Amino acid sequence: MTIKSLLFVPGDSEKKLAKAAGTGADVLLLDLEDSVSHERLPQARGLVLDYLKAHDRAHQQVWVRINPLNTDLSLPDLVAVMPGKPDGIMLPKPMNAEAVRQLDHFLSALEQREGIALGHTRILPVATEVAGAMFQLDSYAGSSARLAGLTWGAEDLATDIGATSNKKDDGEFDDAFVLARTLCLLAATHAGVQAIDTLTVDFRNHAGLQADVRRARRQGFSGKLAIHPDQVAIINDGFTATAEELQHAQRIVDAFAQSNGAGALQLDGKMIDKPHLTQALRLLATRKGD
Numbered sequence: 247m248t249i250k251s252l253l254f255v256p257g258d259s260e261k262k263l264a265k266a267a268g269t270g271a272d273v274l275l276l277d278l279e280d281s282v283s284h285e286r287l288p289q290a291r292g293l294v295l296d297y298l299k300a301h302d303r304a305h306q307q308v309w310v311r312i313n314p315l316n317t318d319l320s321l322p323d324l325v326a327v328m329p330g331k332p333d334g335i336m337l338p339k340p341m342n343a344e345a346v347r348q349l350d351h352f353l354s355a356l357e358q359r360e361g362i363a364l365g366h367t368r369i370l371p372v373a374t375e376v377a378g379a380m381f382q383l384d385s386y387a388g389s390s391a392r393l394a395g396l397t398w399g400a401e402d403l404a405t406d407i408g409a410t411s412n413k414k415d416d417g418e419f420d421d422a423f424v425l426a427r428t429l430c431l432l433a434a435t436h437a438g439v440q441a442i443d444t445l446t447v448d449f450r451n452h453a454g455l456q457a458d459v460r461r462a463r464r465q466g467f468s469g470k471l472a473i474h475p476d477q478v479a480i481i482n483d484g485f486t487a488t489a490e491e492l493q494h495a496q497r498i499v500d501a502f503a504q505s506n507g508a509g510a511l512q513l514d515g516k517m518i519d520k521p522h523l524t525q526a527l528r529l530l531a532t533r534k535g536d
């Protein structure tokens with residue numbers, strides 16, 4: 247299943263946890279990392295476990311963002327939440343796929359302990375949060391069958407670099423962050439998993455989010471992180487093929503079906519060949535929920 251929207255929910259906020267289920271997000275990402283203070287972490291672990299146990303997963307997955315593996319918080323996070331059988335774990339600040347392999351081992355052990363089917367728990371690394379990770383993004387290919395996608399982060403990368411902002415004066419991401427985004431997209435493709443765009447922090451600007459989603463989808467991302475309930479429907483809509491797009495895709499498929507085996511044709515005065523057919527078939531498949 248393609249995941250379109252993933253909504254962060256601070257793990258220590260009973261109010262936001264209560265609100266989260268009604269948002270329509272494909273994935274709720276219960277956070278134990280950056281949105282939770284050290285003092286409140288033990289309480290947050292308990293709330294997250296309770297939530298995992300109580301939440302009906304028929305229409306919505308529940309994932310947990312743990313603390314980075316190179317901190318002493320990550321194993322207690324995992325041990326605390328695995329009895330709730332999370333659908334996946336978001337892995338922040340990995341340097342490379344070695345962190346995914348390590349997490350894969352921890353999950354296998356904990357799945358065994360909890361009587362969960364081996365391999366059930368998926369992994370989503372936030373692959374560009376430290377500068378050094380940018381040079382090792384090819385490492386994710388083949389790292390683990392649990393790998394669900396790759397996403398990228400602009401906030402922690404700015405902190406790591408020492409940049410005072412990740413944006414230029416015109417509000418667009420600056421060079422290092424555009425590079426991170428592009429490398430994440432290419433690395434996800436290389437690994438055969440979903441590329442998931444980072445969050446839009448400006449959560450009251452709905453038109454801006456719509457534009458971000460449109461661009462992300464055009465570029466090849468198939469989902470996006472959210473931080474506020476209002477962002478979810480915009481993201482879900484934006485990553486859903488429109489009726490016009492589906493019609494156009496069907497016309498391409500029909501044109502090839504009637505072409506007597508020709509490899510290149512014209513449609514509305516434009517050349518179409520094999521890559522267009524592949525894309526059209528892929529788009530039509532999303533309608534069937536593939």
Ligand code: COA
Pocket residue numbers: 253254255256261262263265266277280281445473474475
């Ligand atoms: N998940 C669930 N509910 C949320 C939510 C979220 N991420 N963000 C806001 N809400 C709830 C609010 O509690 C409020 O509920 P109410 O109607 O019962 O009062 C409602 O949605 C409207 O929220 P609003 O007042 O517009 O925003 P806010 O000022 O309460 O919160 C943020 C703004 C940014 C602090 C909040 O959206 C948030 O915590 N986002 C997630 C942050 C996070 O997880 N960061 C880590 C990843 S980078």
Ligand code: MG
Pocket residue numbers: 280338399401402
């Ligand atoms: Mg962070």
